[in-house]
Amino acid sequence: MDSENNVIVEYRxxxxxxxxxxxxxxxxxxxxxxxxxxVIGENGAGKSTLMKILFGIYSQDGGELxxxxxxxxxxxxxxxxxDNIGMLHQHFELIExxxxxxxxxxxxxxxxxxxxxxxxxxxxxxxxxxKYKLGLDIDNKISEVSxxxxxxxxxxxxxxxxxEILIFDEPTSVLSPVEVDEFFKIIRMFKAxxxxxxxxxxxxxxxxxxxxxxxxxxxxxxxxxxxxNELDLEVLSREIIGPMEVTHLTDERAGTDYDSELLLSFDSxxxxxxxxxxxxxxxxxxxSGEVYGICGVEGNGQSEIVDxxxxxxxxxxxxxxxxxxxxxxxPDDRIGKGMIKEFNIGENVLLREKNVTHFTKKNIKETSEKxxxxxxxxxxxxxxxxxxxxxxxxxxVIFGRETGLDNKMMVLVHPTRGVDINSSAFIYKIIIEQxxxxxxxxxISSDLEEILKLSDxxxxxxxxxxxxxxxxxxxxxxxxxxxxxxMVKVGKAMIGIE
Amino acid sequence: MIESILSLTFLAQxxxxxxxxxxxxxxANFSERGGVINIAIxxxxxxxxxxxxxxxxxxxxxxxxxxMTLILAxxxxxxxxxxxxxxxxxxxxxxxxxxxxxxxxxKFLMMFVYQSSSNTPAIQPIPGISLLNSIPVIGKxxxxxxxxxxxxxxxxxxxxxxxxxxxLRLRSVGENPEAAETLGIKVRLYKLYGVLICGxxxxxxxxxxxxxxxxxxxxxxxxxxxxxxxxxxIGKWKPVNIFFACLMFAFFEGLEITLQISGSFLPTQxxxxxxxxxxxxxxxxxxxxxxxxxxxxxxx
Ligand SMILES: Nc1ncnc2c1ncn2[C@@H]1O[C@H](COP(=O)(O)OP(=O)(O)OP(=O)(O)O)[C@@H](O)[C@H]1O
Ligand SMILES: [Mg+2]
Numbered sequence: 001m002d003s004e005n006n007v008i009v010e011y012r013x014x015x016x017x018x019x020x021x022x023x024x025x026x027x028x029x030x031x032x033x034x035x036x037x038x039v040i041g042e043n044g045a046g047k048s049t050l051m052k053i054l055f056g057i058y059s060q061d062g063g064e065l066x067x068x069x070x071x072x073x074x075x076x077x078x079x080x081x082x083d084n085i086g087m088l089h090q091h092f093e094l095i096e097x098x099x100x101x102x103x104x105x106x107x108x109x110x111x112x113x114x115x116x117x118x119x120x121x122x123x124x125x126x127x128x129x130x131k132y133k134l135g136l137d138i139d140n141k142i143s144e145v146s147x148x149x150x151x152x153x154x155x156x157x158x159x160x161x162x163x164e165i166l167i168f169d170e171p172t173s174v175l176s177p178v179e180v181d182e183f184f185k186i187i188r189m190f191k192a193x194x195x196x197x198x199x200x201x202x203x204x205x206x207x208x209x210x211x212x213x214x215x216x217x218x219x220x221x222x223x224x225x226x227x228x229n230e231l232d233l234e235v236l237s238r239e240i241i242g243p244m245e246v247t248h249l250t251d252e253r254a255g256t257d258y259d260s261e262l263l264l265s266f267d268s269x270x271x272x273x274x275x276x277x278x279x280x281x282x283x284x285x286x287x288s289g290e291v292y293g294i295c296g297v298e299g300n301g302q303s304e305i306v307d308x309x310x311x312x313x314x315x316x317x318x319x320x321x322x323x324x325x326x327x328x329x330x331p332d333d334r335i336g337k338g339m340i341k342e343f344n345i346g347e348n349v350l351l352r353e354k355n356v357t358h359f360t361k362k363n364i365k366e367t368s369e370k371x372x373x374x375x376x377x378x379x380x381x382x383x384x385x386x387x388x389x390x391x392x393x394x395x396x397v398i399f400g401r402e403t404g405l406d407n408k409m410m411v412l413v414h415p416t417r418g419v420d421i422n423s424s425a426f427i428y429k430i431i432i433e434q435x436x437x438x439x440x441x442x443x444i445s446s447d448l449e450e451i452l453k454l455s456d457x458x459x460x461x462x463x464x465x466x467x468x469x470x471x472x473x474x475x476x477x478x479x480x481x482x483x484x485x486x487m488v489k490v491g492k493a494m495i496g497i498e
Numbered sequence: 499m500i501e502s503i504l505s506l507t508f509l510a511q512x513x514x515x516x517x518x519x520x521x522x523x524x525x526a527n528f529s530e531r532g533g534v535i536n537i538a539i540x541x542x543x544x545x546x547x548x549x550x551x552x553x554x555x556x557x558x559x560x561x562x563x564x565x566m567t568l569i570l571a572x573x574x575x576x577x578x579x580x581x582x583x584x585x586x587x588x589x590x591x592x593x594x595x596x597x598x599x600x601x602x603x604x605k606f607l608m609m610f611v612y613q614s615s616s617n618t619p620a621i622q623p624i625p626g627i628s629l630l631n632s633i634p635v636i637g638k639x640x641x642x643x644x645x646x647x648x649x650x651x652x653x654x655x656x657x658x659x660x661x662x663x664x665x666l667r668l669r670s671v672g673e674n675p676e677a678a679e680t681l682g683i684k685v686r687l688y689k690l691y692g693v694l695i696c697g698x699x700x701x702x703x704x705x706x707x708x709x710x711x712x713x714x715x716x717x718x719x720x721x722x723x724x725x726x727x728x729x730x731x732i733g734k735w736k737p738v739n740i741f742f743a744c745l746m747f748a749f750f751e752g753l754e755i756t757l758q759i760s761g762s763f764l765p766t767q768x769x770x771x772x773x774x775x776x777x778x779x780x781x782x783x784x785x786x787x788x789x790x791x792x793x794x795x796x797x798x
Binding site for chain 1: 661664666674679791792
């Protein structure tokens, strides 16, 4: 694997700057053909930027990029695509109003004097769907399909373009455990076919399971590299964080010496969306001083629970009680629902505060800086629009804003999606602190580890209702085997077996 | 009165009224499908109607004049594209500016060249297909190149937008330019194409009006450019639906003229209001929420 002539991509002292800010600082990195190469690092370390250079979205300010032996400087993704490079972006790049078929062919259409050839192309796409067991209907519109299906469409786009070098930017952060397994199978199939895979992730277990080689970025620099046979996760996590203090999750839970009051209750609630029953007589409640965790495969009613709480969906049967004023919400779609991406941090925070009637430049700046320091947001300039922040840093801003509101009830959907390990631990700490302050927290996540770590009670959602509910005593484990067995049990409940 | 509506004369009337609406509405649609709002359809029609009159009066040859007017409109489209796509100036402001500029220029030149504030001397219309022109009553409409083209355009634009590579890419740029860019599509180039097609189609609409009236007169476009935009919205940016919306406007305009001629019991003002009242009712009652291309009007 390490033989020099097997190098398929090489960065030589590549530097990329945004204004005065150096996102990639003289990075030299080799990627070997037909391997799974993982790139890891904190939020804002420069991972996505480095990959966007390879894919022709940015071009480097200094250094050389060598692909398949020849120096390149891609001016657009088109040039990268024609060199058989494909990228699955951290945020989907799909056209909601187009069908899957249209999204897949866009930019690489097969045409006959300008007219799109459909018959053979459709067959080719359907064959790809069958071969990789993607289970998609190519005539569905993107606006009608689930998140994991959207991701499969992105994968299909890469396959359709015969990509040989596949860049995946945090592909699993939107998937539930079952879907992650499916995704791993697809990745392994790619490798077996001779493709090269670059995988960006924050999850150490994924690296352990898949990667042949790992590179660690920290603050724009390449700081550590290791092959899978010498991989030690302890060492790896220290290299990721650097000489910084590791946030430890305190399991200190204050005894509830307050009176616990009922904050939210769903009583046999049914909700229809576009005439399809999405919540089917669901019942659960959240009291103050507890974290109620809902886990399940995406699309089983999670987003409808949130939309019902905030009043965006009407209840068709049952009753919903909300015994509190405003609710803090970290939504699933942080760009679409959580923020105004053209605004800076301060503006996004002040916008949500009820009592603020006017802003000054000064208090916008102060508010931005407060969130930046409290939540360790890494960005190029304190007044940059949120759109220019790295994915994990955007998430920290939204989480920070919502906790700052100090509402009695919080609804957190995937609170650490795309957030690096150390910041995740920090967010966990704050969630526990909030709970200890007698807040009621509804936690919705597809990450089972996260649910187990934080929840006082767990409900499994399946087809619009809570199919199983477990009290804390069921998931306080004395050994790893118990934990494993419990996770298998819950995993099965999530897909409706048992 | 019913007889006068059911007559062939009325049908020919509707076909004629339909033509500038459909050309204007398709023009606006091509631009907006690429994500550029162009409310200057009215202005493009005015300058093209004047341009055709000017060129025929100067050179005499109608087909040469059509060609020259198209070049004129294309030059203005390039300017519009430069301002809105390259320099990213607000599209509504630019559109309003163009409307004022084009109406003013036409009026100024009319004064300057023909010493009249109301109309140019009589001009040669664009000749039709003589074989079809000889059909009784509807012949004039049936043999008219531009009217025929307007009807062909229904299928042509449907085909271009939904069956060709060009159409797919144009729509992608109007829906999600970032995504299109990651697939290697030259976003600004496609936006330019949309704006150019818009200029050409609206120009044909303007020329047709001048040719049909055998002169250019001040105020002759009479808001048709704006009604065309309304028709595009009612038609939800879809060629076939836009056809029905334009047909509706043409029907009511034809009705208005017929009622005026046959001396109806309704005051003319009420009759003239009809198309607009109907628009509002249709928007409230039947169409519901319309959603434009997702990145319509957003500079990229
Ligand atoms: N277009 C841009 N303009 C200005 N700054 C930018 C831009 N893109 C990225 N940055 C900055 O560069 C840094 C690196 O961003 P990048 O997206 O590469 O991080 P990342 O390692 O992918 O992080 P994450 O794990 O959160 O996705 C961040 O501090 C970000 O704010
Ligand atoms: Mg990133």
